[in-house]
Amino acid sequence: MPVQKGSISIHTENIFPIIKKWLYSDKDIFIRELISNGCDAVSKYKRLVSLGEANYNGENKYKITVSINKEEGTLCFTDNGIGMTEEEIEKYINQVAFSGAEDFFNKYKDKMEEANDIIGHFGLGFYSSFMVSKKVQIDTMSYIENAEPVRWVSEDGLEYEISKSDYRTERGTSITLYLDDDSKEFLNEYDVRTVIEKYCSFLPVEIYLETSDKKDGNDNNEVDIKPLNDVNPLWLKSPKDCTDEEYKEFYRKVFNSFDEPLFWIHLNVDYPFNLKGILYFPKLNNEFELVEGKVKLYNNQVFVADNIKEVIPEFLLLLKGVIDCPDLPLNVSRSFLQNDRDVSKISKHIVKKVADKLKSLFKNEREEYNKFWDDIQVFIKFGCLKDEGFYDKIKDYILFKDIDGNHITLSDYKESSKGKHENKVFYISDEKQQSQYIKLFKDYGLNAVVLDSSIDNHFISLMEYKEAGTSFNRIDSDISSVLKNKEESSISDEDKNQLKDLFKNISGDKIKEYSVESLKNEEIPAMILVSEHTRRMMEMQSRFSGMDLGMGLQEEKTLVINEKNPIIQKILSLKDNKEKKENINLICNQIIDLALLSNKELKPEELEEFIQRSNKLMGMVISL
Numbered sequence: 010m011p012v013q014k015g016s017i018s019i020h021t022e023n024i025f026p027i028i029k030k031w032l033y034s035d036k037d038i039f040i041r042e043l044i045s046n047g048c049d050a051v052s053k054y055k056r057l058v059s060l061g062e063a064n065y066n067g068e069n070k071y072k073i074t075v076s077i078n079k080e081e082g083t084l085c086f087t088d089n090g091i092g093m094t095e096e097e098i099e100k101y102i103n104q105v106a107f108s109g110a111e112d113f114f115n116k117y118k119d120k121m122e123e124a125n126d127i128i129g130h131f132g133l134g135f136y137s138s139f140m141v142s143k144k145v146q147i148d149t150m151s152y153i154e155n156a157e158p159v160r161w162v163s164e165d166g167l168e169y170e171i172s173k174s175d176y177r178t179e180r181g182t183s184i185t186l187y188l189d190d191d192s193k194e195f196l197n198e199y200d201v202r203t204v205i206e207k208y209c210s211f212l213p214v215e216i217y218l219e220t221s222d223k224k225d226g227n228d229n230n231e232v233d234i235k236p237l238n239d240v241n242p243l244w245l246k247s248p249k250d251c252t253d254e255e256y257k258e259f260y261r262k263v264f265n266s267f268d269e270p271l272f273w274i275h276l277n278v279d280y281p282f283n284l285k286g287i288l289y290f291p292k293l294n295n296e297f298e299l300v301e302g303k304v305k306l307y308n309n310q311v312f313v314a315d316n317i318k319e320v321i322p323e324f325l326l327l328l329k330g331v332i333d334c335p336d337l338p339l340n341v342s343r344s345f346l347q348n349d350r351d352v353s354k355i356s357k358h359i360v361k362k363v364a365d366k367l368k369s370l371f372k373n374e375r376e377e378y379n380k381f382w383d384d385i386q387v388f389i390k391f392g393c394l395k396d397e398g399f400y401d402k403i404k405d406y407i408l409f410k411d412i413d414g415n416h417i418t419l420s421d422y423k424e425s426s427k428g429k430h431e432n433k434v435f436y437i438s439d440e441k442q443q444s445q446y447i448k449l450f451k452d453y454g455l456n457a458v459v460l461d462s463s464i465d466n467h468f469i470s471l472m473e474y475k476e477a478g479t480s481f482n483r484i485d486s487d488i489s490s491v492l493k494n495k496e497e498s499s500i501s502d503e504d505k506n507q508l509k510d511l512f513k514n515i516s517g518d519k520i521k522e523y524s525v526e527s528l529k530n531e532e533i534p535a536m537i538l539v540s541e542h543t544r545r546m547m548e549m550q551s552r553f554s555g556m557d558l559g560m561g562l563q564e565e566k567t568l569v570i571n572e573k574n575p576i577i578q579k580i581l582s583l584k585d586n587k588e589k590k591e592n593i594n595l596i597c598n599q600i601i602d603l604a605l606l607s608n609k610e611l612k613p614e615e616l617e618e619f620i621q622r623s624n625k626l627m628g629m630v631i632s633l
């Protein structure tokens with residue numbers, strides 16, 4: 010059989026329903042498409058004026074008007090842009106997927122430094138109007154001298170009629186949609202305004218909305234009407250020309266937030282891709298509020314979508330901001346983005362910029378940075394956990410609040426611990442609960458850092474993995490080795506053993522190890538230390554709540570008995586006195602429970618026993 014070659018033919022009848030149904034998932038985006046087209050038409054005309062190929066004689070200002078006519082059931086988009094000749098209609102409108110924007114760009118690309126302000130690319134946007142219309146009518150008049158106004162009408166997007174238009178007498182285009190019965194919501198001013206504000210708030214040409222009822226009244230005085238959009242969004246300005254107040258105002262307006270952002274990053278890249286935007290670090294009221302971040306993605310000032318993970322790294326979605334990237338297609342399809350190499354470059358660039366900003370704040374505005382830290386730390390830690398590259402970039406600017414409330418870095422901590430303990434970081438997970446240990450640390454001139462948010466467990470593991478050789482130990486873990494400047498012991502080893510045995514016989518298996526130390530603070534009779542390793546294993550087990558990991562885990566506790574405490578000394582002196590045995594047991598038990606209590610709450614049955622014993626002791630004291 011001979012080899013045959015040919016091209017596959019596509020019929021609009023087949024492809025059109027697919028475009029209608031699948032290209033755009035949200036019905037309301039036809040508004041975005043038609044306004045973008047109007048905007049393109051104005052941009053093209055302006056470009057021709059600047060190239061000297063068209064005259065602008067100071068006539069009406071450039072604008073797009075969206076008019077709702079409830080009686081007629083129509084929605085009309087009017088612009089005073091470049092307009093179209095009959096020939097152009099034939100070419101750009103009658104041929105689906107033939108983009109005049111692309112054509113215009115190709116024609117003028119040598120004369121234009123950049124064509125980034127043209128939005129359209131695909132030549133499909135206009136047809137989205139058929140998603141909501143039973144009939145679409147274009148009335149247009151080209152900017153070309155002596156151009157004839159033209160009308161194009163189609164009832165289904167497949168068949169059309171072209172005739173002379175009696176509607177337009179000036180340059181520009183009006184697109185009138187005769188809305189389907191099931192799309193009548195687009196006759197509602199509020200709904201239309203909401204959609205325009207959603208997608209077109211920052212388009213470069215002024216957009217006005219008018220309704221037939223208002224037009225008849227006195228409301229149609231244009232001088233009073235404000236455009237719906239801001240044609241010069243702040244992100245397009247050069248960062249050096251923006252004031253703090255402008256950044257804050259923009260933040261309030263775009264995110265409807267009344268709080269002040271902590272600081273912001275103005276992204277302004279021209280090469281190797283085009284990217285502009287502002288990312289704000291919001292102030293947090295609590296660590297969970299972060300979830301509400303929002304990063305709006307724009308393409309040439311046209312809103313595309315919120316929180317697109319493919320472009321903006323997930324952890325940055327906790328921030329609030331706007332990103333305008335003309336290099337991305339307007340009708341973003343996620344699978345397309347996932348495979349786009351530029352997109353991952355953009356994402357990496359944004360991460361780098363965030364890291365640079367943190368570095369510059371750390372280096373140049375350290376006091377401010379210290380103040381921000383509590384608000385941004387969860388975000389930063391989350392970022393490090395999500396993206397190791399981010400951790401590597403900012404690890405030297407991660408701060409830790411220490412025992413005295415100072416903000417220090419890991420290397421500051423290590424430096425100050427030299428000679429006391431190497432490669433060990435002690436941390437506080439609950440300042441109130443661990444106050445006794447904090448006091449002990451202070452007595453010994455030791456430092457510890459506060460790591461008390463719910464993300465810190467994971468963050469500690471990350472740091473131990475990244476900073477090989479450094480281990481993190483909770484302040485109540487086995488610290489006996491760091492209490493080096495211990496006081497000289499004044500009791501014999503035999504006495505020490507007897508003391509240990511005494512407590513061991515009373516506590517049973519509640520406590521694994523016993524040691525007698527000479528602590529600087531005489532007031533504490535005994536304290537509990539918990540093995541870091543078993544505690545972490547236990548916590549892991551409780552995170553998989555209910556799951557028995559089959560390890561039969563129990564926290565390994567050590568009771569440190571303070572030989573300098575007067576009660577302990579008294580116990581030691583009475584240890585062989587048989588008559589006092591019962592009372593000594595009572596006191597030892599009480600000492601153990603108090604030590605357990607200052608480490609962690611007691612179990613219900615232990616608490617009950619403790620209360621009963623306390624009452625008994627009080628009874629004994631009162632009857633003395």
Ligand SMILES: Nc1ncnc2c1ncn2[C@@H]1O[C@H](COP(=O)(O)OP(=O)(O)OP(=O)(O)O)[C@@H](O)[C@H]1O
Pocket residue numbers: 042046047050088090091092093101102107108109110111128129130131132133134135136181182339
């Ligand atoms: N309001 C208008 N004024 C002048 N020309 C227009 C107007 N609307 C559409 N056109 C012409 O019709 C062409 C096709 O428009 P359409 O919206 O289908 O595609 P596009 O804007 O080129 O690309 P995209 O699919 O990305 O929107 C445009 O490129 C433009 O040349």
